[in-house]
Amino acid sequence: MAPSTHALVLTTFFSTATADWRQHLQLAVTAHQQGDLLGAAPNYRAAMAEHEPLRHHPAILTNYGLAAQAEGNTEEAIVAFRTVTDRTPEDANAWFNLGNALVDQGVGDAEAVAAFRHCLSLRPDDAEAYYSLGLNLISAKESDLQGAIEALTTSIGLVPDDAKAHVSLGDAYAKQQKWQLSLAAFRRATELRPAHAATWASLGYVQEELADVAGAEASWRAAIRLAPTGAAAVGSHLNLGGMLRRADRLSEGRAAYAAALALEPTRVEAYMGLGRCYQTPAGSRSAEEIAADHRRFLASTYGVALLLQPTSAEAYVAIGEGLRMYGVHGPCEELGGWCALDHYKAALALAPGNTCAATHVAFGDRRPCDTAEMEALLGTAPGAACGAGGKGKASDGLGDCEGGAVGALDACETHPSSSTIEGLSASNPASSAGALADALAKWRRHGLVVFPQLLSAPRVAALLERVRAAQQGNHTRDYTGVTRDKSFRVHKALPVDDAAAALDELSSSLAPFLEQALGTSAPVLLESGFMCTAPGAQAQLFHRDVAPSVVSCSSMTVSIQVSLVETAATQGALEVIPGSHSFDPAVSDRTRQQELPHVPVAVPSGSVTVYALHTMHRGGANTHVRDRPFYFFTLAGNGLAPPGLAYTIEAADIGQWALAQGGLQRRSRVEILS
Known part of the structure; x- marks a missing residue:
């Protein structure tokens, strides 16, 4: 003063x-x-x-x-x-x-x-x-x-x-x-x-x-x-x-970061920002050429950040995520011969509480999936490396490409029911073979399926009580700071023990569906958390949480949201773009947003929404008088943990849990029973 x-x-x-x-x-x-x-x-x-x-x-x-x-x-x-x-x-x-x-x-x-x-x-x-x-x-x-x-x-x-x-x-x-x-x-x-x-x-x-x-x-x-x-x-x-990058204006975002570096050439944050603005070069190029270009880009951005700040766990994680994003899993000459897992391990040594690094290390002995496995699970057409036909990006786990033919969306447009919540809903998949077939058909067509009132009222009430206690307390890990449009949103981990009864019940109902959707009878738990969206929250931008599995060669991964209150469309409801999971590098995500329907998931309490994490979605604006609390958990099939997640989970729960034998199980017990 x-x-x-x-x-x-x-x-x-x-x-x-x-x-x-x-x-x-x-x-x-x-x-x-x-x-x-x-x-x-x-x-x-x-x-x-x-x-x-x-x-x-x-x-x-x-x-x-x-x-x-x-x-x-x-x-x-x-x-x-x-x-x-x-x-x-x-x-x-x-x-x-x-x-x-x-x-x-x-x-x-x-x-x-x-x-x-x-x-x-x-x-x-x-x-x-x-x-x-x-x-x-x-x-x-x-x-x-x-x-x-x-x-x-x-x-x-x-x-x-x-x-x-x-x-x-x-x-x-x-x-x-x-x-x-x-x-x-x-x-x-x-x-x-x-x-x-x-x-x-x-x-x-x-x-x-x-x-x-x-x-x-x-x-x-x-x-x-x-x-x-x-x-x-x-x-x-x-x-x-940062704002231009999040708005998908990558070339302008790069220019802003470059301007920052022109003024301060050793600014680590600018190199980190540049690393998140990758776009594959235009023109027809082989997957090998694209991968080599991407490795060089990582070395010239995140790699420089590490040289300037060798103790940056964030930079090590970013390199690991960047390599995994494009399915580069082996040693990388441009980065000192280290692979993605090496970078995650280095990050974990520097920041033992980093749940992203810890999760990748916990599942580090798994093998990558291949494209054929992913296509079989989703029933989608063959994919290609992101950006193979145009300018693409993978800054936020997206395979977005500018331009492209709208005709690639025709298959989605033949299902007008995809524009309503009723058209996305299915009965309990454990109730009959017909119900399971219907759920799987909607899943493969839309990249999501809604199961109304799947969780019983007593389980919902008990889970909501645990969520409210964590919302008001400080005994669980807080992820609000890394949440898109975080104002009026609370985002925290919820200990698996607090959700165990609900997970047991949901496992029993969802087991036959998950086995075919994820390709395993024992999907592993990657996240356990909740969000509360208060009145005043702005709508997020549509996004994918992870890179499409056909690009990253990571496991098929789903997020499962459990509505803890009856949710109105104006209450910050989840909004989805059915059909956006079908990856085609010739179609931009902007085109998908313009041409495909946006559906608010306005559902009763206890309803469960399962969506592929590369299905485009967002949290809507809350113009209601009440908040929207929901519990979510993330499950992965066989393969690597995917890049792009926040990995909302308590450290003690990382790598410990799976849904198997019709309930929540410790992974050690699952391995013995298998």
Whole structure:
């Protein structure tokens, strides 16, 4: 915080000062009046050393405290201001100066707040004191956001055109995830101070949270235009690159990351971002050529990040995921001869709590699947490596390619029932051979199937109780930070023991379906978690959770969502694109979104939705009055753990569980029984 301008004039001393110290005091005051506080400080110090009465005079101590604060000597400033408040406790300026010095020292949040409040008790119309109080309440170790908002609102009421108060108000609302209020505050700040780059950058952050991609892009570009160099510009380029990548504008995302590197060539985050923006070159190329190009790209992005930061577990995981994404499982010459599993092991050694690395290591002895196996399970046409016929990407586990023939979607369009939840629903597959056949037919046609009210009401109630306890507590691993459009969403792991009864019951019902859908009678559990989508949540972008198995050669993997409440379409319901699981590199995911139906999974409590993790889906917007809690678990068939998942699971459950013999089983027991 900048030193206060609440200084005092010292003319009374010069009439009584002796020649011994008068010169130092005169030099100090002259420098102070000229704004040279660094030059004033040593002369104030010398004058007080030579003349003891000066050390107790409020005017001298106030000016010396401000000068000491300017030179970074906050401890001496605090001592000086404390003495002033002791001698003149009715002086509002003294309390204001003390509060600022305590904030600069970085400790004593409570004491700084008390000082600002004392100042305001003496001078209740001090807008600057209200601003300082609000700023400190935001940044304190135990922040009081509501108190900060009240103080900043009062400050703005006193001085409506103070841009910095509007910025801080926007920060406080953002920390509360009150995005619309934050947006209004930052917008007003840009109106008052249109040339302030940091305010535009903050506005862009809030706009992205509100899914306003165009607005966020414009704000970040404005921030860069106003301050094209320096740390702030690098941050804006990184933010812009990340948003453009998530919006599937990969070439523009790469340009933003490259701009960040032009300003700061050793910025690890920029290389990591670039690594997520891979697009295979255009034109007809063999799978071997594409794989070689991809390996070189990984080495030039994630590989450089590792050279710059050799202890980055995130970079090791990213390389492992990148190799697995394109089915590169053997040693990679471009990456020192290491394979994907080597990188996962290195990440796990650095970060033992990394559940993604731990899961890949736990299943590291499995063999990759081949394309024929995957096609047989899904009943889909032969696939090809992503991007073989155009520009593709695999940044988020997607096999997206720009352009392509809409005609490849004709097979999906012949099933109009795919546009309704009824057309996607099937009866309990364990109830009859006909029910199983119907479920499998819908699964292979759509890449998903819905089983209404499959879990009994008592099991739903017990599971919901466990989910609510974990939602409100802090005893389970929190994945909210890595969730797409995380605002108003809670995403955590749920211990398998907490869901064991529900998993047992579902295993009994789903066993015949899962055996044929996944190609094994003992699918392994990769994830166990839940999400709660609160009112106000924005719709996510449609996405695939993992790369298509025909590309990555990983196992066939399904996510199973259990609705814990009756879910309306407007309640943040899961939305799916039936038929999008059928992988064809000639058809872009944008085309799939435009041509295929979007179906909200609005279902009763206890309903179970099974979808292939490369089926396109998203969490919808919640404009309802109630939240939507749901439990989910992920199962994998034979083969490797797939790349792209968050791996939402408690560490103790990794690699431990399978659904077999009609129930939840420890894997060691499954192996013995097999």
